[in-house]
Amino acid sequence: MATGVQGEAAALSEEIAELRHAIHAEPEIGLDLPKTQYKVLAALAGLPLEVSTGQALSSVTAVLRGGKPGKTVLLRGDMDALPVTERTGLPYASSIKGAMHACGHDLHTAMLVGAARLLSARQAELPGNVIFMFQPGEEGNGGARLMIDEGVLDAAGGRPVAAYALHVASSLLPLGLSASKAGAVMAAADTLHVTVKGQGGHGAQPHHAADPIPAACEIVLALQTMVTRRFDVFDPVVLTVGTFHAGTTDNVIPDNAAFVATVRTFSAQSRDKVKDAAVELTRQIAAAHGLEAEVEFVDGYPVTANAEAEFDFAKQTIGEIFGDHRFVTAPNPLTGSEDFSYVIEQVPGAFIMVGACPPGIDPFTAPYNHSAEAVFDDGVITDGIELFSELALRRLAASS
Numbered sequence: 001m002a003t004g005v006q007g008e009a010a011a012l013s014e015e016i017a018e019l020r021h022a023i024h025a026e027p028e029i030g031l032d033l034p035k036t037q038y039k040v041l042a043a044l045a046g047l048p049l050e051v052s053t054g055q056a057l058s059s060v061t062a063v064l065r066g067g068k069p070g071k072t073v074l075l076r077g078d079m080d081a082l083p084v085t086e087r088t089g090l091p092y093a094s095s096i097k098g099a100m101h102a103c104g105h106d107l108h109t110a111m112l113v114g115a116a117r118l119l120s121a122r123q124a125e126l127p128g129n130v131i132f133m134f135q136p137g138e139e140g141n142g143g144a145r146l147m148i149d150e151g152v153l154d155a156a157g158g159r160p161v162a163a164y165a166l167h168v169a170s171s172l173l174p175l176g177l178s179a180s181k182a183g184a185v186m187a188a189a190d191t192l193h194v195t196v197k198g199q200g201g202h203g204a205q206p207h208h209a210a211d212p213i214p215a216a217c218e219i220v221l222a223l224q225t226m227v228t229r230r231f232d233v234f235d236p237v238v239l240t241v242g243t244f245h246a247g248t249t250d251n252v253i254p255d256n257a258a259f260v261a262t263v264r265t266f267s268a269q270s271r272d273k274v275k276d277a278a279v280e281l282t283r284q285i286a287a288a289h290g291l292e293a294e295v296e297f298v299d300g301y302p303v304t305a306n307a308e309a310e311f312d313f314a315k316q317t318i319g320e321i322f323g324d325h326r327f328v329t330a331p332n333p334l335t336g337s338e339d340f341s342y343v344i345e346q347v348p349g350a351f352i353m354v355g356a357c358p359p360g361i362d363p364f365t366a367p368y369n370h371s372a373e374a375v376f377d378d379g380v381i382t383d384g385i386e387l388f389s390e391l392a393l394r395r396l397a398a399s400s
């Protein structure tokens with residue numbers, strides 16, 4: 001039988017799986033997750049933690065003060081579900097139509113509770129503090145930003161020296177394999193809104209109107225040329241126009257043509273540059289045709305960038321506790337985005353993907369995170385509790 005942290009994590013796994021199933025069956029979306037918050041608070045009750053809850057969102061911040069003085073480390077688990085109707089057929093599947101833990105955040109929450117229990121039992125020997133950050137609203141609401149505004153990073157007094165988050169994957173990684181990389185690991189995701197303003201008229205008399213459609217089409221194509229001609233291929237930009245709307249019928253020139261694009265970047269430099277370049281290009285093409293363009297960039301999440309030293313530390317920890325074969329350095333970032341980025345903009349940290357594809361299913365054809373059929377296996381729970389706990393224990397024990 002396993003001993004030490006691994007044995008303690010294994011001993012907690014059944015209870016944590018039950019908590020996970022309860023959260024999974026009752027998913028909540030967005031910033032206000034009262035039932036999930038209640039389950040977390042109940043599961044933490046009686047532990048030697050300083051627990052506080054959020055104002056702008058139903059967050060839970062729990063601080064464990066170790067018996068010995070030292071640094072502070074932050075561990076984060078997000079708690080929100082997605083507006084998806086579950087089709088997994090699992091016994092603990094969502095009981096709520098239109099809501100599903102399709103990104104595995106139920107596992108993050110439950111595993112973080114497990115780590116809080118395990119580390120609480122070791123409070124006396126702990127050389128420093130641990131902040132457990134239970135966060136609503138990861139899926140587009142920027143809950144991490146709100147928790148930072150409400151003081152999560154200062155919850156233990158001094159700033160944490162490091163912050164870690166785990167994210168389960170239902171596909172691509174087999175159960176038990178972790179992956180991440182130094183530097184950018186997830187993209188920044190911003191939104192470009194363009195309205196080309198013309199002058200409506202008769203389709204047979206375009207010279208008496210100012211047609212916005214050809215100019216808007218030209219801008220869409222020019223934006224694609226821009227990302228290939230003005231950006232380093234090794235610091236790429238992905239720009240996808242996902243909506244394009246203009247007009248009502250064939251013989252009427254409309255007043256306006258509008259489109260919206262998602263813009264993904266992997267460095268702060270490219271992110272800043274694409275904002276300026278896209279606005280300039282759009283306005284000038286419109287102007288070349290005697291039209292005006294309204295252009296607006298709406299900021300989404302910034303690049304999730306792992307600090308090199310914290311990535312190395314997490315990789316080494318996984319190698320030592322599970323074996324080197326259980327970690328793969330990802331060749332590229334993922335083009336999704338993640339609001340843990342706000343935390344590791346301010347505190348050096350690492351975001352680690354953890355394979356949770358059910359055994360016997362090919363990870364390369366398994367349904368992706370966010371799919372109504374995505375299944376995340378309970379087999380990840382013991383490892384998740386152990387990894388969260390070991391990252392905190394070893395980082396607090398480290399000399400710097």
Ligand SMILES: [Zn+2]
Binds near residue numbers: 103139
């Ligand atoms: Zn997600």
Ligand SMILES: [Zn+2]
Binds near residue numbers: 103104105138167
């Ligand atoms: Zn997620």
